Amino acid sequence: MDWVIEARNLVVGAGGTPISGPATLRASRGEIVVIAGPNGAGKTSLLRALAGLADHVEGYYHIRGTPAYIPQSDMLLPWKTLGDNIAFPLLVRGTPRREAWRRVEGVAGLLGLKPHLSKYPREASGGTRRKASVARGLVVGADVLLLDEPFAGLDVAAKGALLEGLRRLAGEGITMVLVTHDLLLASRIADRILVLLPPPRGLSAEYSLRGLGKAERYGVAEEVVELITREGGF
Amino acid sequence: MGQQGAAREAIAYTLALAVILGVWQAAASYSHLLPGVPQALSFLYDNLGQAGWDTLITLENTVAGFTIAVILALALAWAAMLGGLVEETVKAFNVVVQSVSVLVWSLLFLIVYGFTSRLPAMSVAAATAFPIMLSGTLKGFELSRAEYGELSRMLGLSKTQEFAHILAPGSLPFLVASARSALGAALRISVVAEAFGASGGIGYRLWLYYELHNYEGFMAWALLLVTLMLVLDKLVLERVEAWGRRWTG
Numbered sequence: 001m002d003w004v005i006e007a008r009n010l011v012v013g014a015g016g017t018p019i020s021g022p023a024t025l026r027a028s029r030g031e032i033v034v035i036a037g038p039n040g041a042g043k044t045s046l047l048r049a050l051a052g053l054a055d056h057v058e059g060y061y062h063i064r065g066t067p068a069y070i071p072q073s074d075m076l077l078p079w080k081t082l083g084d085n086i087a088f089p090l091l092v093r094g095t096p097r098r099e100a101w102r103r104v105e106g107v108a109g110l111l112g113l114k115p116h117l118s119k120y121p122r123e124a125s126g127g128t129r130r131k132a133s134v135a136r137g138l139v140v141g142a143d144v145l146l147l148d149e150p151f152a153g154l155d156v157a158a159k160g161a162l163l164e165g166l167r168r169l170a171g172e173g174i175t176m177v178l179v180t181h182d183l184l185l186a187s188r189i190a191d192r193i194l195v196l197l198p199p200p201r202g203l204s205a206e207y208s209l210r211g212l213g214k215a216e217r218y219g220v221a222e223e224v225v226e227l228i229t230r231e232g233g234f
Numbered sequence: 235m236g237q238q239g240a241a242r243e244a245i246a247y248t249l250a251l252a253v254i255l256g257v258w259q260a261a262a263s264y265s266h267l268l269p270g271v272p273q274a275l276s277f278l279y280d281n282l283g284q285a286g287w288d289t290l291i292t293l294e295n296t297v298a299g300f301t302i303a304v305i306l307a308l309a310l311a312w313a314a315m316l317g318g319l320v321e322e323t324v325k326a327f328n329v330v331v332q333s334v335s336v337l338v339w340s341l342l343f344l345i346v347y348g349f350t351s352r353l354p355a356m357s358v359a360a361a362t363a364f365p366i367m368l369s370g371t372l373k374g375f376e377l378s379r380a381e382y383g384e385l386s387r388m389l390g391l392s393k394t395q396e397f398a399h400i401l402a403p404g405s406l407p408f409l410v411a412s413a414r415s416a417l418g419a420a421l422r423i424s425v426v427a428e429a430f431g432a433s434g435g436i437g438y439r440l441w442l443y444y445e446l447h448n449y450e451g452f453m454a455w456a457l458l459l460v461t462l463m464l465v466l467d468k469l470v471l472e473r474v475e476a477w478g479r480r481w482t483g
Binding site for chain 2: 051078079089092122
């Protein structure tokens with residue numbers, strides 16, 4: 001198997017008190033890997049480490065491709081339209097405006113954002129803003145998305161639309177690692193669910209959902225929730 | 235603000251003005267020295283040319299001082315972005331400047347520049363506006379950095395790019411809100427410096443009329459100053475602030 005993401009014994013916060021890990025994980029092209037775990041397990045820290053944003057990281061990790069970290073807060077600049085927000089990473093790198101907009105329209109098409117490009121963030125729904133945040137990550141040519149709680153704060157319709165957008169991206173070969181508490185929802189698109197427990201236990205269990213039907217996927221999600229409740233000390 | 239809100243605000247200002255003018259008129263009827271509202275208005279009407287000229291001088295002094303304050307505040311806030319000792323020093327400097335009384339600034343600049351110069355009024359306006367602008371700018375930068383600092387890291391922005399694309403526009407609501415307060419304060423204070431030592435301006439004329447026991451002139455110019463401040467605030471600064479906050483919803 002040709003791995004796009006590979007991490008071995010990754011520990012965040014090394015040297016002091018570890019805040020995440022150890023984690024050993026792999027993801028292949030177009031795969032959707034969900035990381036679940038109790039609060040304080042270090043899920044976000046692990047994601048930030050994979051994105052190269054964390055300090056004091058120990059262990060091995062490698063991403064074959066261009067990663068984009070999509071934080072829980074959409075971090076859209078409120079004085080720019082959604083289109084300009086998506087184009088922003090390209091424009092600050094010197095990409096000509098016309099070329100930047102061509103690429104913006106490309107990723108916006110993938111996520112169903114085209115009708116919203118001229119809106120300001122405050123004029124857009126939570127789901128649209130989240131998709132714009134994903135599009136901003138993709139526009140620079142990212143082929144690995146590291147998404148932190150992408151469904152948090154969204155209503156049912158927005159969650160469904162975002163889920164569909166992510167499924168379409170996976171079909172285009174984009175690899176995704178999702179950190180989420182919304183396991184029932186995430187189980188609908190996940191290829192695997194990994195359970196991360198607070199250090200020193202780290203990544204402790206792995207469930208494959210490939211080839212499973214909807215009911216079986218929900219069953220696995222329930223099992224993961226039970227494991228987290230049991231092992232997380234609740 | 236909707237039409238209804240604007241109408242209520244207009245009524246509120248009219249009522250407030252009516253109360254103040256009523257108190258003034260009542261006080262005038264008990265005082266041999268204090269002129270009534272009609273006398274002051276009549277004096278102002280008879281000397282409109284002088285009033286316009288003094289207003290222009292005071293506005294020039296204030297705007298010049300305010301501009302100096304804005305440039306200094308932006309430069310120091312930019313320097314504070316370096317963090318560490320530089321940031322701490324800039325903040326400490328701001329606290330020290332804030333703690334100096336306007337009276338001290340006024341007399342100090344008179345000593346430095348001499349009487350009849352317009353520089354003391356400009357400098358006092360700058361010294362008054364500067365700490366307000368610097369506090370607002372630093373707060374705007376800090377909040378923008380807290381909110382979008384991660385984005386800067388994610389996109390690998392340089393310090394210059396971060397300033398131009400994130401900190402400066404992100405701080406705009408704070409900058410314009412501070413500018414509104416700073417310009418108002420600079421205007422109020424620059425007339426004090428004009429009174430101490432200048433050859434023109436609203437403050438100079440207020441003091442001159444007081445010294446000459448021309449209380450009609452004194453009250454007329456006091457009215458002129460209040461009107462100028464209200465017009466500047468409601469017609470210019472409030473609109474600029476609304477423009478600066480337009481995307482905050």
